[in-house]
Amino acid sequence: MSSATLAVRRDRALGAGAPLFYDAPLHIVRGEGVYVYDADGRRYVDMYNNVPCVGHANPDVVEAMARQQATLNVHSRYLHEGIVAFAERLAGLHGPTIESVIFSCSGTEANEVALRMARLATGKTGIVCTNATYHGNSEAVAKLNRIGVGRNAAGDVCAIPFPEMLRPLVPGASEADLTEAYLDRLREAIATLEKDGAGFAGLIVCSILANEGLPDIPRGFMPRAAEIVRAAGGVVIADEVQAGYCRTGRWWGYDVTGFTPDIVVTGKPMGNGLPLAATAASRALVEGFRSATRYFNTFASSPLQAAVGMAVVDVIERDGLAENVAKVGAFLKSALSQRKGRFASVADVRGHGLFIGVEIAKTDAARTPDMDKAVEVINRLKDRGFLTSNAGAFKNVVKIRPPLVFAQRDAEEFLGVFDATMAELDG
């Protein structure tokens, strides 16, 4: 079947508007490790997908999945050792304040749980988020998505400008002053929510501000923000759906930006493609939520989720993937940073571990974000066999986020192709 025919069928079966990447969409049929193959047998290096974190078609995951599905896969209102052991394992990957876990099937569901948990624990409804974030697709969670600075109409969400060094809130300020300036916006948001009746329930933030384009954050902002939130009676929710699971070279994004959350949300990489997400917190927070809601999720906390989730953690630890991410990520970021001088449209290179953003901008004094050129870059990289995407508050950041098994040789190969692409576009 031709891609064109398939696209026509897809428009009818899924409805036109179901999102597709690239000007000429890819028709992928097979994956292995960091590679995917299209219907014509052409190989692509996957530098986008964080879900298949231990590699496409990872055999350990396939085996765990098949074995458990052939043994038992049932809901969680029976005792099952696998799910208990996996919850213990997951909680054990955090500090001692994270004790208990509520499993669900998507980051959206896990963020729903986190928001309700924060609201139940505080008796308040007001949530502070950042202004260009994305936390999921349900009605309650979508209220947080890219709402711009300020309070929403319902009065239960207030967004602050995300902290960053590149386009700072106060141009020319010292890093310490900039930290304070951003913290002042947090204090104001809390005061707004308290004043307007919703009250302040907590802050939700991606630990590395992934959807904002991985900005460098003024040192001190995250830990100080967490202190301010707690002093105001709120809880700190770390959305680790993108930041966690060794993506940064450490287990959690909050290890990198230096704060301790009260509630941690995880998702995408947990099941290497099996729908699996979790909301983890202190036992008191989890039990407060459970007793108020009697939460039950048919497909979640299943033996299948547990077996696959455990296999993913096993592979990450056995194969030293955090170390691989730290090493290859540092090499790639350093090498890309050298391109800042070489290619005029590369305005900034940022990120942590194997999550790197290359900011594409015009060459004017303000370094105006150049989304069109970023889109051109990712399409040409794709044509040369490397899959990335564009992201960030201005959609002008080339987003590099390969499976954790991405190797040094893949990085080296990519750099050659990146140089060729930028040389064409910067010419």
Next chain:
Amino acid sequence: MSSATLAVRRDRALGAGAPLFYDAPLHIVRGEGVYVYDADGRRYVDMYNNVPCVGHANPDVVEAMARQQATLNVHSRYLHEGIVAFAERLAGLHGPTIESVIFSCSGTEANEVALRMARLATGKTGIVCTNATYHGNSEAVAKLNRIGVGRNAAGDVCAIPFPEMLRPLVPGASEADLTEAYLDRLREAIATLEKDGAGFAGLIVCSILANEGLPDIPRGFMPRAAEIVRAAGGVVIADEVQAGYCRTGRWWGYDVTGFTPDIVVTGKPMGNGLPLAATAASRALVEGFRSATRYFNTFASSPLQAAVGMAVVDVIERDGLAENVAKVGAFLKSALSQRKGRFASVADVRGHGLFIGVEIAKTDAARTPDMDKAVEVINRLKDRGFLTSNAGAFKNVVKIRPPLVFAQRDAEEFLGVFDATMAELDG
């Protein structure tokens, strides 16, 4: 590990309050077909679980799952034939007005999509539901759950009394008059929403009123209700999460209660345990939703969901499971109905196909619902090796809902155990 030790670990790892069935919870380790086995090797006949619809550990599903996970499992922003073919197959199981599908990971997510689709299509927000329903666990969907008759505080939901013959709205009325009486409550709910500013977006209803306890519905209510909804400019959402997939002996619950929905929500049995759900509608409705929301769901519309979902439909059709359900279900319902005269606390036997409710009531004139005795029944049935649960608006209905592969001999075995149990309790 003892069940007691596991229960203590579970309370910490998942938080006390994570729901468990039965006074002495079951510790299940293995399943096969309609049977599950506990840690001591004891066999139970599963008469509760509709998720493993083609049987626990079904080998065709295991093979499809393992093969696809070993080949490719990635998000839906690439072209993939499997997901298109599965969407076409699923839409094809409905009438011609259902053309396009939005996949998600849970019934909750699929109902979120349905509600937003109805609201976007109509430009109104008011939803009518029944008064003792359950549609999911997110904030937006949970607004519909068991709210009692009337409008909610937010003004965007209005519940009507669910139609039933057993405890009718107008005692002594003819069936035709009773239909009208219930329809009047629907008309009033629509008028309330229109008057109060929310406007009327649509009706959401489980096609067989599963959570209400599978009441016999006054003939004509469902088709007439659908007419009234459409005449008022609303859309009809059929929640087929429990009712669909041959549960009733026909593919869809709405085939049994006789109406045509505009939007169909499916979930539980679709993936035999793999998280998989769908919202299906006309192409216009789906595209209206897509263009307004740019909906994307990381784990949904994946090659894995498609391969497993297709395998489940294949097995249902190849093995004639609709016919099995119709035949065994009719036998079991008929046999149980004969127990109405024999056991005083059996007040009613209702249902469709292999979804049967046995209403347990006191022997007073009003047949007061007896939840305590229903709980006692299900615990004793469990001790005798048969898994059921209690459900319904008054939690007094023994809920019988086995995998679709439940056989005549399983039904016969159950009847002996049911008789022994009721003889003890009715003594």
